[in-house]
Amino acid sequence: MIPILILAIIGGGFAVFSIVAGSLAGPKRFNKAKLESYECGIEPSPQAFRGHRFPVKYYLTAMLFIVFDIEIIFLYPWAVAFNSLGMFGLVEMVLFILAVFVVYAYVWRRGGLEWD
Amino acid sequence: MSDFHSPSIAYAALSPILIPGIAATVGVLVDAFVPRAIRWQTQTAVALLGLIGALIAVSVLAGTHTITADTAVAVDGPALFIQGTIAILGIGSILLVSDRSPGLDGGAFVAQAATAPGSQEEREGAASGHAQTEVFPLMMFAITGMMLFPASNDLLLLFVALEVLSLPLYLMCGLARRRRLLSQEAAVKYFLLGAFSSAFFLYGLALLYGYANTVSLAGIQAATVSSGHNDNLLFLGLGLLAVGLLFKVGAAPFQSWIPDVYQGAPTPITAFMAAATKVAAFGALLRVFYVSFGGLGWEWRPIAWAIAILTMVVGSLFAITQTDVKRMLAYSSVAHAGFILIGIIALNKSGLSGSLFYLLTYGLTTIGAFGTLSLIRDPDGEATHLSRWAGLGRRSPVVGSVFALFLLALAGIPLTSGFTGKFAVFSAGVSGGATPLVIVGVVTSAAAAFFYVRVIVMMFFAEPVADGPVVATPGGGTAGAIAIAVAATVLLGIVPQPVLDLANRAVPFYH
Numbered sequence: 001m002i003p004i005l006i007l008a009i010i011g012g013g014f015a016v017f018s019i020v021a022g023s024l025a026g027p028k029r030f031n032k033a034k035l036e037s038y039e040c041g042i043e044p045s046p047q048a049f050r051g052h053r054f055p056v057k058y059y060l061t062a063m064l065f066i067v068f069d070i071e072i073i074f075l076y077p078w079a080v081a082f083n084s085l086g087m088f089g090l091v092e093m094v095l096f097i098l099a100v101f102v103v104y105a106y107v108w109r110r111g112g113l114e115w116d
Numbered sequence: 117m118s119d120f121h122s123p124s125i126a127y128a129a130l131s132p133i134l135i136p137g138i139a140a141t142v143g144v145l146v147d148a149f150v151p152r153a154i155r156w157q158t159q160t161a162v163a164l165l166g167l168i169g170a171l172i173a174v175s176v177l178a179g180t181h182t183i184t185a186d187t188a189v190a191v192d193g194p195a196l197f198i199q200g201t202i203a204i205l206g207i208g209s210i211l212l213v214s215d216r217s218p219g220l221d222g223g224a225f226v227a228q229a230a231t232a233p234g235s236q237e238e239r240e241g242a243a244s245g246h247a248q249t250e251v252f253p254l255m256m257f258a259i260t261g262m263m264l265f266p267a268s269n270d271l272l273l274l275f276v277a278l279e280v281l282s283l284p285l286y287l288m289c290g291l292a293r294r295r296r297l298l299s300q301e302a303a304v305k306y307f308l309l310g311a312f313s314s315a316f317f318l319y320g321l322a323l324l325y326g327y328a329n330t331v332s333l334a335g336i337q338a339a340t341v342s343s344g345h346n347d348n349l350l351f352l353g354l355g356l357l358a359v360g361l362l363f364k365v366g367a368a369p370f371q372s373w374i375p376d377v378y379q380g381a382p383t384p385i386t387a388f389m390a391a392a393t394k395v396a397a398f399g400a401l402l403r404v405f406y407v408s409f410g411g412l413g414w415e416w417r418p419i420a421w422a423i424a425i426l427t428m429v430v431g432s433l434f435a436i437t438q439t440d441v442k443r444m445l446a447y448s449s450v451a452h453a454g455f456i457l458i459g460i461i462a463l464n465k466s467g468l469s470g471s472l473f474y475l476l477t478y479g480l481t482t483i484g485a486f487g488t489l490s491l492i493r494d495p496d497g498e499a500t501h502l503s504r505w506a507g508l509g510r511r512s513p514v515v516g517s518v519f520a521l522f523l524l525a526l527a528g529i530p531l532t533s534g535f536t537g538k539f540a541v542f543s544a545g546v547s548g549g550a551t552p553l554v555i556v557g558v559v560t561s562a563a564a565a566f567f568y569v570r571v572i573v574m575m576f577f578a579e580p581v582a583d584g585p586v587v588a589t590p591g592g593g594t595a596g597a598i599a600i601a602v603a604a605t606v607l608l609g610i611v612p613q614p615v616l617d618l619a620n621r622a623v624p625f626y627h
Contacts, residue, residue, distance in 0.1 A: 099141060
């Protein structure tokens with residue numbers, strides 16, 4: 001319990017110290033780039049992209065990435081432990097890949113892979 | 117690596133879970149490959165086939181009990197009873213969802229969920245007459261999770277099932293055709309609070325693992341009867357786990373999401389949530405408390421008493437103040453959660469079987485009530501404000517009487533299924549030593565009867581409002597769902613014995 005408390009105190013103290021020291025010691029020269037969000041995509045305000053809402057493309061790409069990312073995360077341990085998992089592992093993995101394939105077919109047919 | 121052994125999986129015993137899952141996957145393929153003109157009908161057929169298949173699987177498996185997948189899944193009497201209940205409620209919900217008749221404004225679901233409310237794209241989408249059929253596979257995935265939830269025999273699987281059933285629900289809440297901002301608000305609220313409660317559940321799971329060194333329910337039970345464990349971990353873990361489950365059930369003080377989400381969601385989804393989700397969540401709650409923590413009754417009962425009393429009182433009193441019929445039914449579902457909690461607190465066989473029976477009757481009546489509600493329409497959607505219902509029973513005696521029947525059943529009037537259910541749970545509560553709780557239950561039931569009867573009085577004895585809402589002619593789906601609900605509400609009220617016997621034979625849990 002004590003080490004956690006000490007860590008929390010050090011962590012909190014460091015955050016407070018950094019913010020206070022930064023605001024006291026740092027130079028304050030503003031320009032446009034500094035007011036934008038840092039590596040967080042498109043400016044959300046006062047108006048979104050071209051006066052419209054966000055294009056959904058980025059989200060689609062990100063979600064597709066997650067689907068295949070999960071597939072790979074599952075495949076690696078299976079490939080390493082293939083021998084001891086035996087037939088059971090093979091069957092289960094084929095079922096899993098089939099399920100991912102269904103997702104892929106759905107995304108492909110519904111135009112999720114087209115950029116425009 | 118070498119000590120790995122493949123778990124043996126009894127696929128036959130898992131079929132009530134697997135069949136809806138397969139139907140959901142097929143539904144995704146249907147969405148991808150079937151032409152748009154016949155997609156809606158195909159999806160309805162696939163979903164109904166999946167649910168009927170699950171129901172058949174349940175009836176074949178009835179009377180058996182199997183522990184499979186390395187003790188992670190227990191397909192026993194209570195699990196099968198709950199699964200059968202969910203399959204029936206799922207059929208009712210799918211029927212409600214599938215109804216796109218013109219009287220119902222072309223269905224409850226938005227043509228394109230991605231369009232901004234009030235935008236040109238939204239109008240184009242609505243004018244095109246298209247509909248997103250994804251709601252069917254989503255619903256089937258949710259049902260798959262619900263089938264697994266009460267059969268999960270270890271906490272990790274319980275969590276996976278919780279997420280499988282919750283994630284599609286969050287999404288479906290935001291798909292209403294009318295009052296879309298309210299619907300989207302409901303979806304976000306439900307998602308945020310649901311994620312919050314999942315975190316509670318997980319923290320409780322972690323602490324219980326720290327306590328018992330296992331996540332299996334039977335293992336935790338074994339740890340509670342042996343000595344040498346840290347009891348602080350046990351009670352903290354139990355409490356946090358209970359918060360996660362009671363949130364899904366909608367028990368006070370975790371009920372704050374219920375009225376908003378039930379009001380905003382498309383009515384068929386509200387019916388589905390109020391009926392099937394509650395049944396599945398109570399199934400899991402029953403298993404966790406009967407299997408793992410049954411021996412600790414003396415420790416958790418005082419808190420459970422407080423929660424049950426609070427739930428019944430909050431549900432009944434807040435329902436009285438509501439002016440929106442959907443919100444009133446939402447609070448009534450909170451009150452019902454309190455009544456079913458008595459069955460959990462009773463902690464005996466009749467408590468378990470009473471709860472099972474109550475869940476079936478409550479679920480069917482709820483599906484019918486929300487289905488009927490979706491027929492009462494203004495030009496801009498459902499007329500849910502209570503004042504609009506004045507004189508409705510005079511103008512449309514059939515719809516008025518059907519809704520009155522459901523309200524009487526929810527109030528627990530004799531000769532309806534609601535009375536039998538309440539009687540089963542309350543008598544179990546008395547035999548389980550919870551007589552004061554039962555008295556509170558009876559008193560709050562009486563208070564609750566006030567607002568149910570108020571709606572009936574309004575429908576039949578008030579002057580009809582000028583330019584009042586239209587009573588839509590239901591399509592086959594809604595009519596079918598309401599017919600099933602009416603038949604069940606009457607039959608389970610007059611001849612409940614066969615189903616009561618079924619529930620009695622379903623107990624106890626195996627682990």
